Amino acid sequence: MNLHRPIHSLRTLYTLLGCLLLALTAAPGFAAAPAALYQQHCASCHGADRLGGMGPALLPENLQRLRKSEALKTIAEGRIATQMQGFANTLPADEIQALNDWIYTPVVPAPTWTAQQMLDSRIVQHAPGSLPDRPTAIYKGVDMMNLFIVVETGDHHVSILDGDKLERLHRFPTRYALHGGPKFTPDGRYVFFASRDGWVTKFDIWNLATVAEIRVGINTRNVAVSADGRYVIAANYLPHTLVVLDADLRPLKTLEARNQKGDQSSRVSAVYDAAPRQSFIAAMKDIPEVWEISYDPKAEPVYEGLVHDYRMGEGNPVPGQFYPRRTLLADVLDDFFFDGTYEHLIGASREGQLGQVVNLDSRRKIADVGLPGMPHLGSGISWQWQGRTVLASPNLKEGVVSIIDMANWQTIKQIPTLGAGFFMRSHEDSRYAWVDSMMSPNRDTLQVIDKEKLEVVAQLRPEPGKTLAHIEFTRDGRYALASLMEQDGALIVFDARTLKEVKRIPAAKPVGKYNLYNKINRSEGTSH
Structure with a gap:
């Protein structure tokens, strides 16, 4: 190219610059x-x-x-x-x-993910009704509700564990970086996974087969499954949406996560199933609203100002199913705990020093809760203490477990721990609650709290220097399984009464394990 020729147009200029770039990048040492x-x-x-x-x-x-x-x-x-x-x-x-x-630099403008892209991504491996309606022979003699689903992120696999024999029955590959706990249909046949990259996978536990997959977003937080097993909903960070699917992973509706005025959008922190209400509850990361999305076909109309697709005027009714009922708050709440009836939501902000109690019927805050640091209410549990129901929450910033009276929302006790923790678990038939300190230098130690005395009575440190977290109980509460979250990790099985180690099952960075019975039946010792 003659570099001395006059440049007569922008196109010629861009062509010249492109040639120069190619020449330079081809030069040695560039x-x-x-x-x-x-x-x-x-x-x-x-x-x-x-x-x-x-x-x-x-x-x-x-x-x-x-x-x-x-x-x-x-x-x-x-x-x-x-x-x-x-x-x-x-x-x-x-x-x-x-x-x-x-x-690690953002894409500008922020990428979107359309309904057509979802449909184009959908993969069906087994058509509805094509697989047997009975468990495969591998499950002969197995209590199907005492199975564990174990997420192993070390090599992106999931294991299925027999909770009675404490043995692995099956292991299969998954999408990259599953995010958030798996969710089950009420009969325990299907489990749904969400990956950080937006893939939702439906897996048939009975037949050990992936049934269908769909990509619902670019960055997805978690999914929830309706109590009747008919609907799945996904919460997205990117784009700012909630996506409602049917049980065969066909898209039904996309809800843009915008505030009531429509002038601000939000990442969706998480979404939960509120079974007694036949609805999903969504936590918003960036706007001070809580959303309730009914999946009841007979739901009362929603009176909304700005609704995706419809843009109706203020006060006009839209169908009650799959549209948000908003609770407007003064502060952003992006982490939730629910009482047993799902009438009350206890929420916390990542920056605040107080939690809030929100009544989902009246759609307003009714109380403040004293919660120091950064409570992890999404991993909170409840139990009966001296005739009262109490909430216990670990803390992501401070070494403390908060015990709250759920009748008057007053703090009963702050139990000191070895450091900031992430997970807390118990069981109806156990006298103990277990909490980790995985967000602190003491990440290798589990602490055991006596639920009556409200104090730490034991510390378990089977592998010094290695992360130990996420307890889950067998269906009967006899054993507690902990995750040794290392690449060459393991599930460490403890006797839940004596606190002695029983056995180890090798696993590749097992970040979580989920007992079907405890999750489906919403055990008071299991986060929901």
């Missing part, structure tokens, strides 16, 4: 721009737009739980048990660093 590196080495698996493909999405929203140092190591060395190969022998260190920095 560090290629990260966008060009990405298109050359990453786009075929992770998508040209970084929204994911065969590999996961590479966006800052999706990488929040992956430290930059770990991402850098993955680019250089690859990832075990995946098709991700390392580039240490292909790219110089500065280009690997540039790629790593680039995938």
Whole structure:
């Protein structure tokens, strides 16, 4: 190209600049721009737009739980048990660093995910009614409600465990980085998973088969399943939506998470099933509202100002099913606990020092609750204490478990622990509640609280220096299973009465395990 020719148009200028860029990036010793590196080495698996493909999405929203140092190591060395190969022998260190920095930068404008993209992504492996309506032979003699679903993020697999024999029955691969607990249909046949990349998977436990999958967003927090098993709803960080599906993972409605005025959108922190109310409850990360979305076909109309798709005037009724009833609050609440009737919601802000009690019938705050630090109400539990129902919540910032009287919402006691924790569990037939300190230097120790004395009575530290968390009980409460959350980790089984270790089941970073009976029947010792 003659660089001395006059430039007669913008098109000629852009062509010239493009040629110069290509020439420069081809020159020896030139560090290629990260966008060009990405298109050359990453786009075929992770998508040209970084929204994911065969590999996961590479966006800052999706990488929040992956430290930059770990991402850098993955680019250089690859990832075990995946098709991700390392580039240490292909790219110089500065280009690997540039790629790593680039995938943690936001995409502007923020990407969207349309209804058509959802439909295009939907995969049906087994048509409805095509699989036998009975458990396969592997389950002969097994209590189907004492199964555990174990999420292992170390190599992206799920295990199915026999809760009586405490043995693994089956193990299968999953989407990358499952996020949030699995949810079950009321008969225990199907389990639904959500991945951080927005994939919702329906798995037939009886037949050990993935039935269907659909991608409902780009960054998804969790899913909930209706009490009748007919509907699934997904909460998204990106885009700011709630997506309602039928049980066969066909999209029914997308709700944009906008405030009542319609001038502000919000990430959706989580969504829960409120079985007695035949509705879903959604937590908003960025706006001071709580949403209740009825799945009752006979639900009363919703009087709404701005509704996605309809844009009706203020006070006009819209169908009650799958439209939000809003509770307007003074503060944002992005973490919830519910009483047994689901009449009351106890919420906390990540920044506040007080929790709030919201009456979902009157749709207003009725009380404040003294909760220090950063309570993790989503992992709270309840039990009977001296004739009263109490709420117990671990804390993500302070070494304390808060005990709240659910009759008057007063604090009964703050129980000191070894450090900030994430999970808390118990069982109706156990005298103990278990809490970890995994957010602190004492991440290797479980503390056991006597539910009557309201004090720590034991500390369990079977593997010093390794993260130990997430207790879950067998159906009868006889055994408590803890997760040794390491790549070469294990499920450590304790006798729930003597607190002695019984056995270990090897597992690849088991982040959580979920007993079908306890989850489906909403055990008071299991978070909902």
